[in-house]
Amino acid sequence: GAGVSQSPRYKVAKRGQDVALRCDPISGHVSLFWYQQALGQGPEFLTYFQNEAQLDKSGLPSDRFFAERPEGSVSTLKIQRTQQEDSAVYLCASSLNRTPQRGEQFFGPGTRLTVL
């Protein structure tokens, strides 16, 4: 069966450009997470959706970061006016359960963003 997919896999942006990263979770998965992974580090939480509702956005590093999941399926992470420190791999994960404490998170391959 299909896993979590993300696109693009690689993105190079000039500083100041806006970017949009897409996540297609596993069909039927209620919970969706975005994480940011800097080089040599572990993933850090950005935001969490339950269906279309964004229940936790406490990990977003600045107001340049915005995420949405309007129909409770596909999600988009948008970064406005990109900076060099935004360079990282952005990981999306989905989980079947409405109470994600009990469920395994399935991760996509990530989008590697490089800001020049």
Next chain:
Amino acid sequence: SQQGEEDPQALSIQEGENATMNCSYKTSINNLQWYRQNSGRGLVHLILIRSNEREKHSGRLRVTLDTSKKSSSLLITASRAADTASYFCATRGSTLGRLYFGRGTQLTVWP
């Protein structure tokens, strides 16, 4: 900030040897998970141990959890070159399921 911290940061062994990685964390947890990340691939879930469990096995993997010391260990027995990857522990608290990852242990298994 990351809650879990793995030790060692890097581990290099020969095929057939056992690999042990440790993880320490700071606050109370609901469960602790171990993930593997290969170059070019996403994170793959390996095993989950709940806070009321002390040991769990899955194939060549053995995980222990000591909540009094806030630590966990992952043992990979009879390692293979294909086990070469970064290994992360991740803790899950009570807040909406977000995972807290450590920095990872880079394991290299030489044929």
